Amino acid sequence: MNAGYGHQGIVDAAAEQMLRLPYATNYFHFGTEPAIKLAAQLADLAPGDLNHVFFTLGGSDAIDTIIRLVRYYNNSLGLSDKKHFIALEKGFHGSGSNGAGLTALPVFHEKFDLPMPWQHHIPSPFPYRHPEGPDGHMIIEASVAALHQKVDKVGKDNVAAFICELVQGSGGVVVPPEGFAKAMENACRELDILFIVDEVITGFGRTGPMFGCEHEGLEPDFMTLAMGLTSGYSPMGAALVSNHIYDVIADSQPPGVPLGHGLTYSGHPVSAAVGLEVLRLYQEGGLIxxxxxxxxxxxxxxxxxxxxxxxxxxxxxxxxxxxxxxxxxxxxxxxxxxxxxxxxxxxxxxxxxxxxxxxxxxxxxxxxxxxxxxxxxxxxxxxxxxxxxxxxxxxx
Ligand SMILES: Cc1ncc(COP(=O)(O)O)c(C=O)c1O
Structure with missing residues (x-):
């Protein structure tokens, strides 16, 4: 509940949207006005060239959307071996049947047959308990080395992406040393793997700026959002996709053939109307x-x-x-x-x-x-x- 309770403006935005158009399909090239406007505003605000938005119902399906799109992207490029994902110990990436294996909390794995063989983890950059801690430089150096070692072990041609939160929320609010995320982004570029940032918790002012990525000038290939997007007034999440990923996927589609990914309630107009009002509160309402x-x-x-x-x-x-x-x-x-x-x-x-x-x-x-x-x-x-x-x- 980023914005707090009792915002009449949010309630009014939802009620007005329910009267005007409570729902319409977003399949078959349809879209609704509030979802289109919200996507445009997010694209404007988001770092780098994260200019494409796929709306979900929360964080878990945003992660699973990204996993699907990463596969599609690599297959479109003919890189069909690039299927493995690397995440952080103590990380949380939701409860989707794919994302829960990138999550690294034991109760999300045991008896669920997770993680899957294509899901790997490297140590959490946890200053209080890291063997190299609390020295930030040493932790960053060790984390970059761990990523390199994991990629070497799995095989450079087999690793698709690295994913992390900017503060590991469910893992115990682990705040990595300053410079950690940028160092990991640079390592991903060097290793030729995609860099995914999960901002489900850190998005929308939680750590200060609008997005956690702004602290270190990150420009991920994909980014997730949820929670603060509607401030909990109604369900909605988002997977943000950068131009270069979008272009490869779009160009690989034969004319007239749709991309086989969608959710009935993706971009739900009522949640989008709520999101627009919440976004206004962040900016004009002084919340950030x-x-x-x-x-x-x-x-x-x-x-x-x-x-x-x-x-x-x-x-x-x-x-x-x-x-x-x-x-x-x-x-x-x-x-x-x-x-x-x-x-x-x-x-x-x-x-x-x-x-x-x-x-x-x-x-x-x-x-x-x-x-x-x-x-x-x-x-x-x-x-x-x-x-x-x-x-x-x-x-x-
Ligand atoms: C970092 C992070 N990613 C993903 C999720 C999953 O989001 P949801 O519960 O909306 O599916 C959460 C939820 O707490 C989260 O903290």
Whole structure:
């Protein structure tokens, strides 16, 4: 809920669209006005030449759309061996039957026969627990080397793409060292593999700028969006495709033959109308500006927890943050499994009127609406302090 609750303008935009045209097919070269306008605005705002937009219902189908398009692109070029994907450990790329194998969280794999043989992972650039950490340069060097090694092992001609989030959200809000993503983009160019950025969480001001890619001037071949696109008021995601990919796919289609990819509710006009109003709020409504203003305050207040006896690591980028709990700050030991820390933390937060994601590995993840103001951040911090008091016994 990037924009927060209760925006009458968003409700009005949806209601007006429902009266004018609640739905029309987007197959057979049809399109609806709000979806066309939203695609054009996203193409204008997105980095590089990401000028083509395929709308989905959320993040998972945006990832699966991109996997399909990467295959189609390489097959169109006659590069039919380029089928393997490399992702990061701790990464999350949704629950699609393809994307869930690029996700690298054990519960998304076990008993689901994942990852598939064409899905590979390299270590997460996690400063707090990386063997080369916390030195950012060393982590970046190790990550680039790991990508090269993986490509060597799988075979250069067999690797299609590397995919990553810019902050690993579900994996515990892992904030890579500055320069990591650019170094990985450069490595992809050198290795001749496509570079895909999953901005489902980081898109739309969450880390400061409109898109996380702007921090390091990234120009990926593909980018995903969801969540902030409609600010949760209705479902919608997007796969953004760069010109050079689009052109190869379009040129390889025989005249009159459609590309066999579509979703009944792709570009749903009501969600698109919501998206247009939300995009207006980001820009004219000052939401992105607000995130840039209060993000540093949020990060500063959270950093006070570095001295807390239970907190081993505080990590944040804009209004996306995590506190990692440990029982020993020197050895970084995690709470024992029988302390059941995840559910206990969630309950303790709830009792203090604070809802957050409490990961089983003892991490509190925070992503407040980007309309949050300083006094609400102070309230959040107070409640967080009280929440931690309720779990002090995990050290025993
Ligand atoms: C980085 C990232 N990619 C993809 C997804 C999947 O999105 P959805 O739940 O909308 O399918 C998520 C969801 O949390 C995500 O965080």
């Amino acid at each position: 500006e607000n995130c840039q203003r209060v993000g540093p305050y949020f990060e500063k207040r959270l950093s006070e927890f570095k001295d807390h006896p239970l907190i081993g690591d505080v990590r944040s980028k804009g209004l996306l943050a995590a506190l990692e709990l440990v029982t020993n700050k020197t050895t970084k030991e995690k709470p024992a499994a029988d302390k059941n820390i995840g559910p206990r933390l969630a309950r303790a937060g709830y009792e203090n009127n604070l809802i957050f994601r409490a990961n089983a590995d003892a991490t509190i993840a925070l992503a407040p609406p980007i309309c949050i103001v300083e006094s609400e951040i102070d309230l959040l911090i107070d409640r967080l302090e009280k929440t931690l008091e309720l779990v002090m016994d995990i050290k025993e």
